[in-house]
Amino acid sequence: MTPKILPQKEDNRPIGVFDSGIGGLIALTALAKALPQEDLVYLGDTARVPYGDRSPEIVKNYARECVQFLLDHSVKLIVVACNTVSAIALSEIEKISPVPVIGVIKPAVSAVSAVLLTPGYKKIGIIGTRVTVQSRSYEHEIYKIHGQAGLLIYAQACPLFVPLIEEGWHEDPFIYPVAEKYLRPLKEEKIDALILGCTHYPLLRKVIEEIMPGVVLIDPAEEATKQTVQIIQQYASQNAYKERQIECYVTDLAPTFVRMVNQFLGVSPEAIRHVSIG
């Protein structure tokens, strides 16, 4: 691992955020709100999205290229908004990054701790892409922090959630049979908490709450945002000198992308620049 250069006091460098696509813009928006002084640089690898069904080797290559792009923009901290990348490529990224890297797995697992504080046997569910689920990264991290005693974990890949959301059908009645089919095994196990292990899934929060009432839903990107804010405050490294800037880059400016950026995120497509990497 490259020794990390921690953020400095009053550090004017931007925070870098990257995702395989545009789902990470939700985390970017949250960060922008929580840290109103900070410069932010976002990269979405829309020319090669989705990562969630690819082999781990390809995802690691793509992730390294995205991180290098952010490093070339002199970031002081990198937030990996993508669950698939966080699940299988975080140690690769840490190897090449001289600045701290925040993935979504550890922050999400910290949030699981709150659920485990209440007494009794606990069951935790995880949903995500095929690659995320097969990596078992969430399980490993939960067991590492909490041990295996009094705890059972159930993971379910939901490959159709992202295309359904990107088709704009996540509020259509049609989403229910799909969500019920994927969530049924977790519901039957009576899980206590569910990690929404993909950037898009928080857009299904209402549907999931209806299907699984009473289950604590954990949004990894939200938890990663909280942790980023903590680090910036801990080192008092807020950008103190100038008006803040937010730069958004994507590797392909496809029409679908432009529509989604508008529809789901309220980000103006004009604010987004096309760039080639890889």
Added chain:
Amino acid sequence: MTPKILPQKEDNRPIGVFDSGIGGLIALTALAKALPQEDLVYLGDTARVPYGDRSPEIVKNYARECVQFLLDHSVKLIVVACNTVSAIALSEIEKISPVPVIGVIKPAVSAVSAVLLTPGYKKIGIIGTRVTVQSRSYEHEIYKIHGQAGLLIYAQACPLFVPLIEEGWHEDPFIYPVAEKYLRPLKEEKIDALILGCTHYPLLRKVIEEIMPGVVLIDPAEEATKQTVQIIQQYASQNAYKERQIECYVTDLAPTFVRMVNQFLGVSPEAIRHVSIG
């Protein structure tokens, strides 16, 4: 356009086939059966699939790289099994290819002609990816060949069909509400024929036949295969000297891909090699 070197008599060079993913293996299998002496080289760009929601510029770049890979394997003919590439990048490919290029659009439109031979006003439907539908390539080719008189064309993008098929849900009852939602406008127009404008869609043939009985379904890859056979026969350019070989390459050997190759195509995953392009 690069002047074309036509296949020679008893030409031992292989035929090249490429697709954005593995759907083109259906066309490859049909070609292998129809031309039992021919060497075949297949390339599936699985590291960057799907193409159907990307910008035309990115699809053109990717297509050029795939074609160069086949040209480096000394092919005598290139079959573009991908509808998205055929719809927007065929002229780009023809520019760089010294050998003939067969896309799926023209062969499919030739098959439409049979429908138009019967008397009366005709309505033709097209389904495909967003990029294919937005390109209007099928419409342009149909109007070019048949004129606009006595003819109406309706096109519908069906972005969820591919992920549903790749999830293995294409024979699930669940597919019907999705297919009905997409096909309703075409059904209401009482179309006579429907072009299945994406390599995966023939796997939905039964479902579409149930929803739209009596509509002539046209499979572009099947028509492209017929045209390839005709060209090989026309120039008597069959490989006459040796045992045939089929080489399959993909840019990412993801687990999902291995499962699909087995499940849908009966191709042994061991027969497929990983290669890097781009």
